[in-house]
Amino acid sequence: MERLLDIAEVSDRSGVSPSGLRYYEKRKLIVAVARNGLRRQYEPAVLQELALINLAKSAGYSLDEIGSVLRRPGATVIPRDALVEKAGSLEEQAKRLVNLAKMLRHVADCPYEDHFECSRFRKLLIVATKVTNG
Numbered sequence: 213m214e215r216l217l218d219i220a221e222v223s224d225r226s227g228v229s230p231s232g233l234r235y236y237e238k239r240k241l242i243v244a245v246a247r248n249g250l251r252r253q254y255e256p257a258v259l260q261e262l263a264l265i266n267l268a269k270s271a272g273y274s275l276d277e278i279g280s281v282l283r284r285p286g287a288t289v290i291p292r293d294a295l296v297e298k299a300g301s302l303e304e305q306a307k308r309l310v311n312l313a314k315m316l317r318h319v320a321d322c323p324y325e326d327h328f329e330c331s332r333f334r335k336l337l338i339v340a341t342k343v344t345n346g
Contacts, residue, residue, distance in 0.1 A: 216246055216253040226262040241265060241279050271298055315340055 223230050233252070236242045242261055244252035261282060268278045281290055315336045324330040 214256050216248075217256055217258065218248065219244075219252040219254070222254050222258060222262070226259055227266075228262055236262075236265065239275055239279060241275065241282055271302065273298070311340060 217225075219230050219233055222228070222233060226233075228236070233242065237244055237252070242254065242258050242265075245255055246253040264282070265275075265278055268281075269275075318332060318336060319327060322330050322333055324333070327333045
């Protein structure tokens with residue numbers, strides 16, 4: 213049997229605060245398997261679960277969505293179709309952010325005092341409106 217990890221060690225190794233670990237436990241995303249006095253103890257595999265939670269949060273998944281994957285009986289199976297859809301969504305978001313950054317740079321560097329006098333600025337507004345409104 214592998215050595216159990218104390219909540220402080222899990223926190224140090226995962227970067228998740230002890231209060232965050234307790235919150236994830238309350239949300240049933242992770243499980244403490246024992247206690248050493250008042251201190252929670254975890255299986256070493258919890259570090260992989262926390263890495264998955266962090267990755268999924270970074271990708272924009274909610275804790276409820278993450279929990280639906282982690283709480284499945286047996287092995288953790290991540291729905292591939294949903295990942296493809298999420299990846300496409302993130303790529304579209306990245307394009308919007310790149311266009312927004314270009315627009316902000318132009319506004320910052322535009323020689324016109326009144327930006328609406330600048331034909332490039334007006335074109336960027338049209339593009340930005342199309343991108344944000346779909």
